[in-house]
Amino acid sequence: MTDASNAAPLREKKSLLVVDARTKKRNAAEARFKMYGIIAITLGLLFLAVLLTTIISRGTGAFTQTFISVPVELREDKLDKKGNRNLEDIKKVSTFGYNPLLGDALSAVIAEGGFTTEITKSKELRKLLSSSAVGQMRAYVIENTDQIGQTVTFDFFASSRVDGYIKGRVTREDLARDKNLSAEHLDLVDQMIEAGVVRKKFNPSFIFGADASESRPEQAGLGVSMLGSLFMMLVVLFLALPIGVAASIYLEEFAPKNRLTDLIEVNISNLAAVPSIVFGILGLAFFIQFCGGYLGIAAMKASAPLVGGLVLTLMTLPTIIISTRAALKAVPPSIRDAALGVGASKMQTVFHHVLPLAAPGILTGTIIGLAQALGETAPLLLIGMVGYIASNYPDSVLSGFTDPNSAMPAQIFEWAKRADPAFYERAWGGIIILLVFLMTMNIIAILLRRRFERRW
Amino acid sequence: MDDLRYMEMPVDQDTKISASNVQIYYGDNQAIKDVNVEIADKTVTAFIGPSGCGKSTFLRCLNRMNDTIDICRVEGTIKIDGDDIYDNAVDPVQLRAKVGMVFQKPNPFPKSIYDNVAYGPKVHGLAKSKADLDVIVEKALRRGAIWDEVKDRLHAPGTGLSGGQQQRLCIARAVATEPEVLLMDEPCSALDPIATAQVEELIDELRQSYSLVIVTHSMQQAARVSQRTAFFHLGNLVEFGDTSQIFTNPQDSRTESYITGRIG
Ligand SMILES: Nc1ncnc2c1ncn2[C@@H]1O[C@H](COP(=O)(O)OP(=O)(O)OP(=O)(O)O)[C@@H](O)[C@H]1O
Numbered sequence A: 001m002t003d004a005s006n007a008a009p010l011r012e013k014k015s016l017l018v019v020d021a022r023t024k025k026r027n028a029a030e031a032r033f034k035m036y037g038i039i040a041i042t043l044g045l046l047f048l049a050v051l052l053t054t055i056i057s058r059g060t061g062a063f064t065q066t067f068i069s070v071p072v073e074l075r076e077d078k079l080d081k082k083g084n085r086n087l088e089d090i091k092k093v094s095t096f097g098y099n100p101l102l103g104d105a106l107s108a109v110i111a112e113g114g115f116t117t118e119i120t121k122s123k124e125l126r127k128l129l130s131s132s133a134v135g136q137m138r139a140y141v142i143e144n145t146d147q148i149g150q151t152v153t154f155d156f157f158a159s160s161r162v163d164g165y166i167k168g169r170v171t172r173e174d175l176a177r178d179k180n181l182s183a184e185h186l187d188l189v190d191q192m193i194e195a196g197v198v199r200k201k202f203n204p205s206f207i208f209g210a211d212a213s214e215s216r217p218e219q220a221g222l223g224v225s226m227l228g229s230l231f232m233m234l235v236v237l238f239l240a241l242p243i244g245v246a247a248s249i250y251l252e253e254f255a256p257k258n259r260l261t262d263l264i265e266v267n268i269s270n271l272a273a274v275p276s277i278v279f280g281i282l283g284l285a286f287f288i289q290f291c292g293g294y295l296g297i298a299a300m301k302a303s304a305p306l307v308g309g310l311v312l313t314l315m316t317l318p319t320i321i322i323s324t325r326a327a328l329k330a331v332p333p334s335i336r337d338a339a340l341g342v343g344a345s346k347m348q349t350v351f352h353h354v355l356p357l358a359a360p361g362i363l364t365g366t367i368i369g370l371a372q373a374l375g376e377t378a379p380l381l382l383i384g385m386v387g388y389i390a391s392n393y394p395d396s397v398l399s400g401f402t403d404p405n406s407a408m409p410a411q412i413f414e415w416a417k418r419a420d421p422a423f424y425e426r427a428w429g430g431i432i433i434l435l436v437f438l439m440t441m442n443i444i445a446i447l448l449r450r451r452f453e454r455r456w
Numbered sequence B: 001m002d003d004l005r006y007m008e009m010p011v012d013q014d015t016k017i018s019a020s021n022v023q024i025y026y027g028d029n030q031a032i033k034d035v036n037v038e039i040a041d042k043t044v045t046a047f048i049g050p051s052g053c054g055k056s057t058f059l060r061c062l063n064r065m066n067d068t069i070d071i072c073r074v075e076g077t078i079k080i081d082g083d084d085i086y087d088n089a090v091d092p093v094q095l096r097a098k099v100g101m102v103f104q105k106p107n108p109f110p111k112s113i114y115d116n117v118a119y120g121p122k123v124h125g126l127a128k129s130k131a132d133l134d135v136i137v138e139k140a141l142r143r144g145a146i147w148d149e150v151k152d153r154l155h156a157p158g159t160g161l162s163g164g165q166q167q168r169l170c171i172a173r174a175v176a177t178e179p180e181v182l183l184m185d186e187p188c189s190a191l192d193p194i195a196t197a198q199v200e201e202l203i204d205e206l207r208q209s210y211s212l213v214i215v216t217h218s219m220q221q222a223a224r225v226s227q228r229t230a231f232f233h234l235g236n237l238v239e240f241g242d243t244s245q246i247f248t249n250p251q252d253s254r255t256e257s258y259i260t261g262r263i264g
């Protein structure tokens, strides 16, 4: 038919059993490319392994704490001079008033255990314990006034130096320049460990407790800031999900395609890439200074999870909108045609057919957006959700939104920033908790996607 | 070509749809040029023509499915029962209840067979009660010639049926809303010969109650099922007349070359 059929054939006839040079070259290129891929994945896994082992090896220590059990005689002559168990009078005794009791109790422990030590002064002895010990006693006495006059055994936190010594962080050499503890103390601690008075055990208050001041790392916990994070996530979920889904549905299904919607589209994509700290300063200027200060809305104040939630909502919206639009786009147009073809309105089409099919994608996007928001730190620093803000759980759900609080990542940042190396360990421990949350959320996202995935 | 049925049935029916001077544009690109056509009631009208000549475009304008395409613009008038369907007062949703559509690719909802058929009547409030709805669904499935195959698994997913069954389900879904006109865009292109025969038989039955418009690439199919045929070429309606006449005695040379297979 054409000239080609008359010309010499382009390919010589050759046996299939002989691999020609060109094929060899192509196969070699393919093998090389596969190898690059495998190297890349191996490197990635290696980094992941290094990361995880570092986090786990450094962080697990934070979940255990050294405790010293001390039987204390709650002497009536010190705690309730009048002897009528009047709560007001008992409350008048400050933590200072408990110091002598503690010193005596420690001396008694030494005498009873037959420990040998040069240290005799009450003040020096008390250095073994966390300075939270007297507060713990006082709180106990106020709760249980009937125990005054009795001997009660307390499990006090050991001071962070003692804890560090037991965990291997603090050595005798380090203590040479440390006025908080001396080598003498450590000799005593060695004997106390022997006798079982000093023990290292699991410390739930790291997970559930509140942050503590710089001088009491042993007492600091993540619980209250976890709650701050929870309240922020509630705000984000209940604002970002409906707003994001509504915006996406409008843009994807209803909006005319014109300059304006193009502009909006480009801006949403750009917003997703705006550094989070920008949202932080926006939150500071708009929510706190304008809404809270100028308009006088009391709930909009610095460090309130409500404000944090609003800032994170702004940050999460683009993520949710982008993933929701992708999920809507993925619904085949034939489904829309089918619904419109039987006379469903546009809205019925969207809500009866398109949205249910897009739901798994929307949920996944939302959870990933929430996970992102949960780990976000920078904007929170700007609106004052930093460490040691709240030392107690909020009194009610409402005050959970408005009372100053911190959030998990901000709390971790705060710990990492503090001078005492005991806080450093807690920062790693906090990261473990944060990662557990993020992993749980991602697993939920995967499960939801599996659960709702449908074929058409 | 002795399976052609074109000698039967002279067409003499009321006009259901009349289109005059219809121009359709996609942006600057004109897809339909000055088409005038009258589609009769209780008749099957076939649209034939080479690929890209605008058959689907014109068909989709008859129930305003093209509204969903932003760049699509329609000029001229299309009247159904004398009402201009592009009038501002017309709600396309109401129009589509009256003018149903079956698509080229079977597109059941990813729901149960029952829900597929029940959806239209539910949206239009045709059923007062669950029992009513059951009756409507059964009737539609029977008219779709699929009742016997699915009556035992009404609550199985519609997407689990075979291609031919899915297409008949889509036809049942379209007739469930009691339309007056049924538009079908290559309804058999995804079907095997047996399913095609079933659908064709179905089309012939549906002619008793509806005005049907079918787009097809199969000359034999057009000849078998339709009474009137319109031949489109490059956006023009070249020839429109009784199927028997178009296939035996085409007036235009382009029509002749197409049906004898010389252009396509
Ligand atoms: N959504 C659209 N946007 C822009 N142009 C379109 C669109 N749909 C169709 N067209 C154009 O309109 C013309 C007619 O297309 P149409 O789909 O109506 O052809 P058809 O006759 O149905 O072809 P086929 O037999 O292949 O289905 C074509 O040139 C096509 O490129």
Ligand SMILES: [Mg+2]
Binding pocket: B055, B056, B057, B185
């Ligand atoms: Mg077509």
